[in-house]
Amino acid sequence: MNASLNEIESMCKKAARGAGMSWGLAEEAGKAAKWLSAHGLNGPQLLAEQLRHDDGVAYRELAPVVCEGTWHGSTLPMCPLIAGATLSDHAHLLNTTGQILLSNVSCPQLLIPFVSGIATRLKRSLELSWPGCTLFFDSRGEVFLNNAEGLGQERAASVCCTHATAPDAKANALEGPIPAVARPDLAYLEALAYRTYVPSSESSRLLGAGAGLSDNN
Template identity: 55%
Template sequence: MNASLNEIESLCKKAARGAGLSWGLAEEAGRAARWLSGNGLDGPALLAAQLRLDDGRAYSQLAPDIGSECWERVGSSMCPLICGVALSDYGYLIRENGRILLGKVTCPQLLLPFVSATATQLGIALQLSWRGCILEFSPGAEGVLIQADTFASTHVEGVSCVCIKAASETGQALSGSIAPLATGVHDYLDSLAARTYVPASQASRLSGAGAGLSDNL
């Protein structure tokens, strides 16, 4: 099915909240899915894959320990949404130290929107890479895929985000039309979103919420 960027963002935000992320993180997830879809990637499918991994896990199991040179979560892989938000919040460390390193991360493509936003925010070019994959982002938000051998990997480690002089003019630009929303992906995200709905009760109906009893008169 076809979906607009607004519809993708709304569905993905609610699904992320239903999977247990805070509303703040859920909003970031929705925006990330929108950015990916607007740049020729399948944002909803990528988010759905990550939410399957996150569902039922505590924030403390998914968040990076930013107190070390390499951000990591001992014993488990980190969520790229949480890492991406942290990278945006601590982007100044890239300017100070020249780089931020990450340990094991799942669905690394979800990092792209955050790196792009950080490049724009700091006004510098950034390179995001892991073994077999290199992407570069300009301050103007243009993204280029330089090496794509492991671009679609679902589990990676040794991720680095480094400051570079300028983004490459060669490679594959991140662009394209919005990918159709697969039925299976939509249904899964919708099932997560449904968890955020408040079930109707006899009290809410009698107090005037929804149709109430007046429709039966």
């Protein structure tokens, strides 16, 4: 299905909420999917893959522990949506430590829109990297691929966000047409979104997958 950016954002926001995320985090998920799609990456597909991992898992099992060293999660891979929102909230640490390290992050591509926003807000160049992939962000949030070999990894053992100077001379801007949404991903996201239309109750909330994927629980 060919969808507009606004349709992608709306659908993905509702799907994330249906998977149990708070409305605030669901809005961030929708914006991230829209941003990725606007730059030629398949935002809905990436979000669908992540929500399949997150659905039914408690927030605390997916969130990073913010510390002076490497941020880590539980025994499960860290959710990049939660990690990205947390990274945005603690972006000031980049001005003091110069870098933020995260370990065991699933679908690291979903971090890209958050780092773009951080670069714009801090008005400085940043680099986001994980094994096999390096991205440069200028002070306007524009993204350049220095190394794209590992861009599509499902999980990264380590991710680093750090200050940067300039992209590699052979770096390519991250851009492209809006990808079509595959039918299986569309069906899955719509099924999650449908949950937001069903009147909630304590029993249905607890029985429904994704319960607890909110930092307010």
